[in-house]
Amino acid sequence: MTTALYIILAVVIVGSALGTIMSRNAVYAALYLALNFMSVALLYLFLGAPFIALVQVTVYAGSIMVLFIFVIMLLGAERLAASENLRGQRFLAIALGVVLLAILGTVFISRAELTGIVTPPTAVDFGSPRQIGTALYTQYWLPVMITSMLLLVATVGAILLTRGEGTSIRDNLKRVDEKEQADQEE
């Protein structure tokens, strides 16, 4: 039963990943990506880590929507051009992909020989929010701090980038506000 479900899930994950890169329509590609994130979240659930699974859905699947909006609003044309700009990039991509897969495969096989078949941990509260929180803020406090600083810098950068010459919008809005007030006073 579990194996069958796992196989179905694996097929969906690989299929949606392929769909993401092969789809010529950017909207469909974004949807495939969302499907991929959700099925990976289900995989986490299978392995007994509900916290990670739900964070995966909230953060990744939720944020794909922003990507989607970017596609609609900024790109306009959802269909990608059929021709390739970079010559021979497909061949190179396949070759590099095969190399990466080979390295990953060897690492996994050699590791499995060392430690035996990897099984999910069986502790009752494994992956509970309390445990993850404790681990994050004691054992891994430095990476957490570094990540949060990076995110803060990224946020400040994003705000700076959008400020630029965008003051005219605010002036316009102010003008609208003033006009409304004047109308009300009349």
Add this chain to the structure above:
Amino acid sequence: MIIEWSVKALVIILTLTAGFAYTTLYERKLLARMQVRIGPNRAGPAGLLQPIADAVKLIFKEELIPAKADRFIFILAPIITVIPALIITAVVPWGRSITLFGREIPLYLADVNVGVLYIMAITSISVYGITLAGWSSNNKYATLGGVRATAQMISYELALGFAMIAPVMMASSMRMIDIVEGQKTMWYAVLQPVAFVIYFAASLAEINRAPFDMPEAEQELVAGYHTEYSSMKFATFFMAEYIKMIAIAMIGSSLFLGGYLGPFVDQVPILGPIYLAIKVVAWLFVTIWIRATLPRIRYDRLMQLGWKVLFPVALLNVLVTAIVVVLIG
């Protein structure tokens, strides 16, 4: 065990869909009374069969799909919209446990240790259907409505999430049952008034209800993201909207108003679902009352309210709550 779960899931879904039908009637009746009208009163005694008449009417309407619409996503969008609304209340407990046919049956479907996070996750994917509906219609009003809905829901999700963290910290657990049981002495709405108000405002924006119903602003966008939808597909959007109203009320009652707790619930556990229902109906009353009272606010003010008022206040509230919780223990 599996049969028990299936029955419970079925009960939840049927209650929500029946609740949807009668919430529409409740809203129409209440709005009518507030506007000194009578409201629907022809179908059945006191208009009680009105939802059924509406459903029959909608089923017999013609289904239209615009010529240049993306057919697959156009048909899929209403389904994607209604599913999150139906499954989000799976973690909300209806009561402790009752004995039925000599069996002890807990009155909740899923007792997971990440209940609040589950609600957040489902909220964050519930925006998909609306955006996809807007985009696939190939209609500028629908697309604009869908984009607005996405921007609004993503913006208010943050404030909503931070407001939901406050009860989590008070109960020091993400399990919904722990949060409800933590309110035995005092409701979190009293201990966390700021979080409660933010939850209420942000949840209204999250489900696109007045005064935050920008995605469906009739004067500007015809009907917003569901402009091109007709017949049962339109009804499905309508259903999702009203079920989300009920779900938000159920979650809010559990997080802030003591959920199924009430007098004598320790002795008579079957009172639990009744108390929860009363709180949900009261919550819906306030939601409809607000719709009847407040005009729609302008789009840029909506975004300003979300990002510049609700979000920082919610963040500050989390900080203060954390300090107080650590100090008191």
